[in-house]
Amino acid sequence: MGHVATSLFKTATLHEVAMIDKAASKLDDELSTYIATHAKAECMTLSQKIQGKLPRELRDMVYAHLLSRETYIVRQPNHNLKWLQSLRKTSCDHLLMGGYLLFDTMKEIGETWYELSTFVVMGFPYGRGSDPKRASGALDFLHDDSWGLGIDVCQHVKHIYIRLEYVKDVHDNIIQLAANLRRLLSLGAKVRVVLQLQCTYVPP
Numbered sequence: 001m002g003h004v005a006t007s008l009f010k011t012a013t014l015h016e017v018a019m020i021d022k023a024a025s026k027l028d029d030e031l032s033t034y035i036a037t038h039a040k041a042e043c044m045t046l047s048q049k050i051q052g053k054l055p056r057e058l059r060d061m062v063y064a065h066l067l068s069r070e071t072y073i074v075r076q077p078n079h080n081l082k083w084l085q086s087l088r089k090t091s092c093d094h095l096l097m098g099g100y101l102l103f104d105t106m107k108e109i110g111e112t113w114y115e116l117s118t119f120v121v122m123g124f125p126y127g128r129g130s131d132p133k134r135a136s137g138a139l140d141f142l143h144d145d146s147w148g149l150g151i152d153v154c155q156h157v158k159h160i161y162i163r164l165e166y167v168k169d170v171h172d173n174i175i176q177l178a179a180n181l182r183r184l185l186s187l188g189a190k191v192r193v194v195l196q197l198q199c200t201y202v203p204p
Contacts, residue, residue, distance in 0.1 A: 040100055047101040056108070063112040066092060071118040074138045083146075096147055107149040114156035123164035123180050135179040142183065155188035163196045 050059055072083055087093045094100045095109050121138045139162075145151045162184075164177055177197070184193060 039094075043094070043100040044102070047105045051102055051105050059105075059108060060112055063109050064116060066095065067109070067113055067116055068092075069116050069118070071120060074119050074121045074141050096149075103149070106147075107151060110147045110149045110151050111156045114151065114153060115158045117157075118159040118161060119157060120161045120163065123162045133175055133179055135176075135183045139180065139183045142186065154186045157187065157191060159192050160184075160187070161194045161196070163198065 050062060054062070087096070096106060096113070098106075101109070119141070121136065121141075123136045123138070142154050142157065145153060162180065164180060187193070
């Protein structure tokens, strides 16, 4: 009888802990939304002062302090919504949303965000069918200003990890590898590129 009572107590306690965690998470989201909504005027004023009084080098230091260094997996277009969800975890989503900061400040923050972030790109031909002469669709993000801020993404991405996985004809694999690598020629200076080549050989 005592063992049964103890088990029921533990089950009830775990349930209560789960309910508390859920309530705390909901409250945290509500507070973040409330603070962001009522901080628009203060953010805009601060943005104007930073933009008007600090040189770009110091502004970049401020942005780097605000933004965390995160890793993002790029598989397909329209990835900016997932990126925004990741930024929300650090309460920085409003930095790239209209109404809080000057447009020029938002653009500079976006450029810094690209420079600090690491992007893991799936290098097989997403969205390209089976044509080995076409590079992976995931690499389109290098030419896609997903924030709509007029950012030359290729010139600001500094950390990119490309996984190239091949499972078909070796000749086609080499052609596709070349197609993916050609897409990287437009990257800016001082960029760190890591290639992971994974090829599964199926004997005849």
